[in-house]
Amino acid sequence: MKHFNWTNIRLILMLATVAFLFSFTSNRNNNRKLKKISIVFVGNDAPFVDQETVNKLLIENKKDAQSINKDKLDLNKLESLLNTQEMIEKSEVFVSVDGVLKAVVKQKTPVARFFDGDDSFYIDYEGNTMPLSTNFTARVPIVSGEINRKDSKDLAELFRIIHDDAFLKKNIIGVQIMPNRSLLMLSRNYNYKIDFGRAIKIKAKFNNYKAVFQKAVLDSSLNKYKIIDLRFTHQVVCTK
Known part of the structure; x- marks a missing residue:
């Protein structure tokens, strides 16, 4: 009669549980709405481009950030869009763990x-x-x-x-x-x-x-x- 290796079974169950929880948490996190947008200008202090202009580019003609699901965001696309703005030299766009869409913008000098x-x-x-x-x-x-x-x-x-x-x-x-x-x-x-x-x-x-x-x-x-x-x-x- 074969003996069950309970150690291996417990390990498999633990891994399956972790995978499920991770998938559930990730899916729930992606389906959340953004809380707000935070824009930070670095380098040149001169305001050649203002926060309102950057904000409009980030929300892509939507009314506000709270109407956007996190899983609908294409961060690379948003960065490319900001970088085509004639006053911007370089930008970095990301979402924080607390649901804030952040843009770090360096203006041209x-x-x-x-x-x-x-x-x-x-x-x-x-x-x-x-x-x-x-x-x-x-x-x-x-x-x-x-x-x-x-x-x-x-x-x-x-x-x-x-x-x-x-x-x-x-x-x-x-x-x-x-x-x-x-x-x-x-x-x-x-x-x-x-x-x-x-x-x-x-x-x-x-x-x-x-x-x-x-x-x-x-x-x-x-x-x-x-x-x-x-x-x-x-x-x-x-x-x-």
Whole structure:
């Protein structure tokens, strides 16, 4: 007569019970409605896109979050939808265990504003074009002159360097693109113009400018200059 292995039987029963409870709990959890939506903006503090806009994208034209079942959510789709918004650089969407749909949103960072006739747009930190916002106006250098869309990519490094440098960000307020593609820059507090030349050897030219600026501040000669010529990295020529 065969003997039953009660240890194995108990183990099988326990596993079956756990599987049932997990399936029951998971199904019950998926059928629950969302409680609310929580939106968190990270990085750039400027409100180029507001919570209401993000909220509308998340609920996909439904009246409110409480009308959505958790199992009906496609989180990847929602992330893709948010990332197509022209002011958003990257987003992450997930549902917390307590039924809150959460979106972590990083907005794009504008580094310059281009004026091309009646057309005006930002370029962001990555060199991509970015529309103006009705919610907020960024304090970034104004770019004018002989502009084409290719300039936004070509000049991205220059404007990233200005944006990341506290002195340059405060000091450089305007850039004019000349017909020969050289750059003429304007200072915030002084009347001189900076002849930067083409956007090459950018860091070296800006280092030269900062060195001349610091020296000229000490002898109070900045107000006497009309042009600070940075075109040649081995010398800086200041014209009165």
